Amino acid sequence: MKYAGLILANLLRRRTRLLLTLGSFAVALFLFGVLMVIRASFNQGLEVAGADRLIVINRVAIIQPLPLSYYQQIARIPGVTVVAFANWFGGVYQDERNFFPQMAIDVAHQRQTYPEFIIDNAEWQDFLKDREGAFAGAALAKRFGWKIGDRIPLRSSIYPGKWEFNLRGIYHGSRPQDDETQFWFQWDRLDEQLPPGRKGYVGWYVLRIADPADAVRIAKTIDDTFANSPWETTTETESAFAAGWIRQMGNIQFLILTIGSVVFFTLLLVTGNTMAIAVRERTAEWALLKAIGYPDAFVLALVLAESLSIAVVGGSLGLLMAKIFTLSGDPTRGLLPSFYLSPNSILIGMGLAFAVGFASGILPAAGAMRLRVVDALRRI
C-alpha cells in the first residue's frame, strides 16, 4: 500500500483527462449493463424454463388448437406428474400499445405446474370463486396501477365478445428473472363463452415430469400417441420451446454482441491512446525511477495499476448507474418480461472492464518497462 499514494498522484495529474477516461468506461459499462438486461429479457424464457416441464403444441403451428380430450391420454403416460393447459387470449387493454400476455389457464393445475410463482392462498380462493376473476403479475399491476378489485376490460380479435375481469390477486416471482407481466383468467370462462364449434380446445399443454432425463422418451411417446390424428402434436422441453420463440424474433444475441463489441473496441482504442500519451509524457519520470533503483517490473506494474484503476472505477460507476437505472423501473412499461441486471452480468461487466483496462495498459506499460535510462535521459 505504500505505493498507493504514487498511483493516486499519477492518476490525478490530469484531472480532465481522468474524468473523460472514467466517463468513457462508465458510459460503455452502463450501455453494457442495459444490453445485458435486454438480452436477459429476451432470454428470460430460457432462464426461467423448468428442467422438468414439457410443452405440447399442435404440430402445424402454435396458433392451431389441440383438443381437451388429449388431457387424460397425456396424464396417463408414465413419468408425467402434472398436466395443465392454457389458451392465448390476445386481448387489448385500452390501447393496442398496451401489450401484455393474457392466458386462459387451467386453474386446477396452474400452481403445481408453475411453483415459482408466489401466490397468496386467500387471493387464489377469491379468484377460483369468481368466474370473471383474474390474476395479474406484480409488474403488470404496477404498470397500469391496478389494485385488487379493479374491473379490467379487454377486447380480443381471437375471441369476440365482451370480456371484463375482476382482479382477484397479484402474483410475484420467487426469482428476479421470473415473468411478472402475465394476466390469467379461468379457462372455463373462456370455454363457456365460445360458440359450440370452438368449445373443448386448448392452445397448448404444459406438463411436469418426474425425471428430466426422461424428457425425450416422454415427448416421443406423446407425439407417437397422436400421430396420424387430425391434431398431431410436437412436444419439446420448455427451454427448447422458449429458444424457438427467441429465434422467431431474430438474432437478438448477435445484434447485442455486435453493439457490445463495437462499444468495447472503441473503448479500448480511446483508453489505449490515453494511456500511451500518459506514458510518453512521463518518459523522464520512468528514467528517474529506474535510475534510482526501481525495477523494470515495477514500472510495468505502475502503468498497469493506473490503467486498471481507471477501468475498475469507471466500470463500477457504469454498472452502478445501470443497476440504479433498472431499479428505477422498466422504461418500456412492461413490454419486456423482466428488467433486471443480474449479479452474473455485473461480474461479466467487471471482467470486461478489467480486460479492457489491462489490454489498453499493457503495451504502453511494456514500452515504459523496456525504456533504457540512458536513452530516456538523452531525450529530455
Next chain:
Amino acid sequence: MVRVDGEPSASSLVQVRGLDKRYRRGGEEIHVLQGLNLEVDQGDFVAFMGPSGSGKTTLLNLLGGLDLPSAGSITVAGDEITHMSRKKLTRWRARHVGFVFQAYNLIPVLTAYQNVELPLLLTHLSGSERRAHIETALQLVGLADRMHHYPRQLSGGQEQRVAIARAIVSDPTFLLCDEPTGDLDRRSADGIMNLIGQLVSEFHKTVLMVTHDPVVAQRADVLLHLDKGVLVESGPHMPLGAVS
C-alpha cells in the same frame, strides 16, 4: 586521492580499468571512451570537464550502472558492476548511487517530501523511519519548511536542493551529479555548490560531477578534462598521477 594512471590502489572506492565505450550510429562507430583508467577514494570530489561529445555523461552513466561498457571494468566498493545482470545492477544502484540531474527530474505531482521518499520506498524502513530520514535530508538542504510544497511551488535552486536531498536520503556510497547547476543562475549555482561541498567536507561523501562551468568545476577537489574519450589533462590545482 584521485589517480588516472592505471596504477591499482587497494583503498580506492571507485576503480576504473581500461574503460571503453563504443556506439554505433547510422553505420558509423563512435568511440566515446578509450581505455580510460581512474581511481577515486572515499570522500573525493571530482569534476569532469570537456567539450560536448567528449564522453563526460557517458562516463557518469557507466559509473552509475546506467549503461554497460564495451570493454574494461568498473569496481565500486568492491563490487564489479560491469558484469552484473540488469536486475542486479538496478538493486546495486538503489543501494550505492545518488543521482543529481541537470533538469532536477522531480516528479511534479509529488511534494518535496514525497519526492525525497522515493528511494526509501525501495527499502524495508517503516513509515516513521522513512519520515525521520526525509526530514533530516530536507533539513540538511535547508528545505525543512518546504517539504509539503510541490515542485511548481519551488524555485529552480530549491528544486535542485530537493533533488540532492533525494540523492542523499538513502545514504548512498557516492553521488553522481550531471551538470547540477546547468539550469541555475550564478547565485543559485553557488548555493548548490556550497551544499555539495558541505556534503563532501562534513559528511565525507564521494562526489563525481560533470560540468561545463569552470567556476563550478573549481569547487571540486580534483578537476579532470575529457577530450574525445580520453582523460587528457588534470586541473592545475590537483595532485594527480600521470594521465592515461
